[in-house]
Amino acid sequence: MMKERVTTPKRAKSTVIGGLVLGIIGVVGAALPTLAQVNTSVENLALSDRSPVDVILYLISWFLGILALLAVIFVLYGGFVWLTSGGNEEKIETAKKILKSGLIGFVIIMCAWGIVLYLIGVFSDATGTGTTGSDGSRCIGCSTPPGGSSSFYVRSHTPAAGATDVVLCTAIQATLSEDVDQSTVTDDSFYLQIDGGAADGESCSTNASCASSVCSSSACAGNHVPAEIQFGPGDSTSTIVLVPDNDYEAGVTYLVTIEGSGDNIVMSEDIDGDEVDDRVAMDLDYTWIFSTGTETDDIPPQVQxxxxxxxxxxxxxxxxxxxxxxxxxxxxxxxxxxxxxxxxxxxxxxxxxxxxxxxxxxxxxxxxxxxxxxxxxxxxxxxxxxxxxxxxxxxxxxxxxxxxxxxxxxxxxxxxxxxxxxxxxxxxxxxxxxxxxxxxxxxxxxxxxxxxxxxxCTPVITSVTQTGYFYGEDANLREGEACTSNSECASGSCSAGFCSGYGDTDVAVTGLYLTPHAEVEFTGSIIYSAEDLNTCFDEDYLGNVLTNISVGDYCMDEELQTSSELYSRIPVGSGDSNVIVTVAGESSEAATDQVDVQSPHITSLYPSDGAVGQYVTIIGEHFGSTTGTVKLRSADGTKESTVELPEACG
Known part of the structure; x- marks a missing residue:
């Protein structure tokens, strides 16, 4: 009887402790599978398209994930030894040591991971780079301003960047990729200045010497040109308008700024439609310059x-x-x-x-x-x-x-x-x-x-075929442009000194309800069926980039488009794409046929800013192994330089 009374509590104790161990294993096991599944995946190393800091972070994550997995195995093994001990004190002590070692190891691994994040955070703060990407994902050293997003950007604007002889009476308008929260469009986030003009309170002799174009009592008044902010029609709009109170100064260069990041212009709708306010701003400020002429415009517009x-x-x-x-x-x-x-x-x-x-x-x-x-x-x-x-x-x-x-x-x-x-x-x-x-x-x-x-009558795509695979192929002279030989014309026909007809294009889209004025969306960019929206290369300019999309060459000839067929060259910035056609706000389903883009394609830069002399890592696709040329341009489109890569560094 006494023997039974002694043995029963020991078994009960073993059972209770074993249950607790299973509970601990369950909690740890529930917490760690995600870490193991995500961070121990070799595919997630992404060595071909990550910045150096991101690569290091992934390597550390992968290594610590392996160690954490080993710690879990130790805990599982210790629990197994305890549960199968059958009350054997020696086995229980062994199981305790295994469990203790495994749990201590797990704590050390978690502390090590926390220390790594802290040190990288300190490094990021010291170098002015962020630790969180625009989509909320961790992005050590990505220099993405809080709340910024490359999915929200300026698609078009007028006057064009670098435009000259702009009439003195014109307004300024820009269209963004998403509808804007109109309350965030203010004279602090969307404004006009005389480029290089003196600031508020500084001495002046003429209006043209002040950033605000207002010189009063020999002092500049304000920092922005007085103007009224207006919006496109409808309850929501992606078009913002700036109407100056007075005509521009003649022969002067003006600077337009649309501020991004932080509390500046943000999109009007949540990204995913949930109750969390995850609206975003542009990644960076968007600026451009134009120069005025001496003429005004009093000719009324007509319908074409x-x-x-x-x-x-x-x-x-x-x-x-x-x-x-x-x-x-x-x-x-x-x-x-x-x-x-x-x-x-x-x-x-x-x-x-x-x-x-x-x-x-x-x-x-x-x-x-x-x-x-x-x-x-x-x-x-x-x-x-x-x-x-x-x-x-x-x-x-x-x-x-x-x-x-x-x-x-x-x-x-x-x-x-x-x-x-x-x-x-x-x-x-x-x-x-x-x-x-x-x-x-x-x-x-x-x-x-x-x-x-x-x-x-929403656009429908039935097929997509392509004859070219690189940005802006077949970029020879268009219908009606002056020529001296057939080879200069895209059509191959130069008649009486002018090109006759249109040549092949990279991409042909067939379907239904594709006009009027289709917008064809490729991965990374959107192009319009209109001349002079310059999303393709030409000899002098880069084409479509988020910091200035108005300088380059147009991709689509309006005369070629019909309700059942669209023709386009491949716009700059595109990757492999299942194109989408949008007409008056209604979009087709993505095409089942994918456009294969083989041009070198830049996905990101690291770092995104820095002093003169800063080394820059260019990340992307199709760079090849032979020396190539990288063309660099200032944000306002006025300064350019080239560099041959790969370059020997160090």
Missing amino acids: ENGSSPFPADGETNVCTNTTINFDFSEAMLASSFDDDVAFVVDAAGTESAPTNPDWSDPISLSGWTFGGNYDYASVRPATQLDDYSNYSSRLYGGDPDDDLSGGPTDMCGNPLDGDSDGTAEGDTVDNYYGYDPDAGESEEPITWTTGENSE
């Missing part, structure tokens, strides 16, 4: 009539109930002058069998406003689907003749629309497009078209 404008065309039938509605213009237009109440309206006009005249008093809500890289067209879609088999009219407003022709769309200098293309802006109703001449007894004849029953 072609296959894409007006769209749908007057009298067209069987129009999709989610159709794009588009007008092209003779010059860049001020995005903030458009709205769907008065300036650019669509209204019901009965049915085909019982047409009525639109009264424009209750126009249809529009969404998906886009203006292109040149801001010389306006495309929208109905905010809700239109009725089947119904008439609709679209109209541009010529402006209120009793209020300085206000209320209608204007060009960048505020000139109202010349809807009847007679060279003079006269306002409503003469210059409504279509308008009429009341003196001739004519009635207003708005553009009218009829819907069918099809509601699906």
Whole structure:
């Protein structure tokens, strides 16, 4: 009896301790699999496309992961020995020593990892580099400003970087890759200055000597050119506008700044739609310069009539109930002058069998406003689907003749629309497009078209084929450009001193509803079907980069695009891509056929900033093993240099 009473507590004690060991093993085991799965993976070393500091960090992570895995094995083995000891005191003591050694080892490994992170953090702080990437991932030494993101950047702007002889009255506008939080667009985050001008309070003799262009009582007043911030149409927009209070100074260079990172301009929507505010700013400030001439602009803009404008065309039938509605213009237009109440309206006009005249008093809500890289067209879609088999009219407003022709769309200098293309802006109703001449007894004849029953007119890609594999191939002279030989022309045909026709392009996209004004998205960049949005190389400029996308060569010839076929060269910055086509805010599914891009492609630099003489690691793909040329350009596009790589360092 006594023997049983002694043995039973020992077994109970062994069972309880064994249960505790299993609990410890469970907790440690739950905590460590992720570490082992992630950090011991040889694939995650990524030696070919990581910065040196990242490589070191991955090696340390991999090594400590192995040690942590060994510690777990020790704990598991100790627990196994204890649980199978059968009450044998010698085995229990052995198991305790194994468990103790394993747990101590695990604690040491965790402490070592913490020390490594601390030391690297100290190093990062000392060198001015960050320890967290823009997507929240750890990025030791990546120099990414807090909250910055390479997915949020300037896509287009006017005036262009380095532009000269800019008219004295023009506004400034830029379009970002995502809609902006308008409350963050202020005169501290989006502003204009005279380049190199004196700061507020410094002495001056002329307005042109001050950054603000305001010299008052021999002292500069302010640091920014006085201007009004405006926005593109709609409840949300990606287009921001700066309208100076006065004309520019003649023959002066101006600097435009859109500030990135921190508390500056951020996107309006959360990245993943959850309740956490993870909106981001641009990685870096975006700046560019332009120089004024001596002329102003008082010529009113006109509507351009072609296959894409007006769209749908007057009298067209069987129009999709989610159709794009588009007008092209003779010059860049001020995005903030458009709205769907008065300036650019669509209204019901009965049915085909019982047409009525639109009264424009209750126009249809529009969404998906886009203006292109040149801001010389306006495309929208109905905010809700239109009725089947119904008439609709679209109209541009010529402006209120009793209020300085206000209320209608204007060009960048505020000139109202010349809807009847007679060279003079006269306002409503003469210059409504279509308008009429009341003196001739004519009635207003708005553009009218009829819907069918099809509601699906989102772009669809059926196939993608390519004839070239490098950035900007077939970049010879275009249709209508001067030439002296056939070989100078992309088409191979030089006739009477001018190129005739168009040549092969790198990528051909076939499908449905691909116009008007498609945006073709490659991995890393977006290109427009418009001339002069320069996302490709030319002889003088780099092309599409996030710090300045307006200097280079255009990738798509507008004349080549149809509703079923698009043709493009490969834009600078692209990687292997399953392209996406977007028209007036509606995007296709990604193409199943992948575009194979074999040009050298830079994915990142390390470090992202530093003093003159700083060594820079260029990270990317397709660099090859032979010596090549790296072309460097200042952020404003005005200074360039080249270096032959690989270079012997040290």
